[in-house]
Amino acid sequence: MTASHTGIRERYLEAFNQIQIDNLNGDKYKTCKTTPGGDPDPSIFSTPKDPVGIQVGTAISTLVRKPDHTPTRKIDVRHLWGQAKRDELAETAETDPGALYDSL
Numbered sequence: 001m002t003a004s005h006t007g008i009r010e011r012y013l014e015a016f017n018q019i020q021i022d023n024l025n026g027d028k029y030k031t032c033k034t035t036p037g038g039d040p041d042p043s044i045f046s047t048p049k050d051p052v053g054i055q056v057g058t059a060i061s062t063l064v065r066k067p068d069h070t071p072t073r074k075i076d077v078r079h080l081w082g083q084a085k086r087d088e089l090a091e092t093a094e095t096d097p098g099a100l101y102d103s104l
Helices: 003-015 085-091
Strands: 018-023 059-064 076-079
Parallel strands (some): 018 076
Antiparallel strands (some): 018 059
8 A cells, every 4th residue: 555545544443443354465566466376376267268357466354343443453364376266255253253363
């Protein structure tokens, strides 16, 4: 992100109790659609009929604000790579976030 996004990033930290980002990668421009190990990393939108999917990387942001709001001081992030990322999302949907995410 560029410096122009500094204000919005700070506002998100102030406005939400919890921020989780699932980085689905698959970015043709940054990773050439390969995992760090060199394996194929298709878009989450790839299908058997359209194996390319989309060209830009994708992320899911979960922003939680509770009635008894206190600002967060961290962002939890995880990277999903490879062809099984859709299955991994589904399989970990109810897993304790502490076991899945790295904190920034």
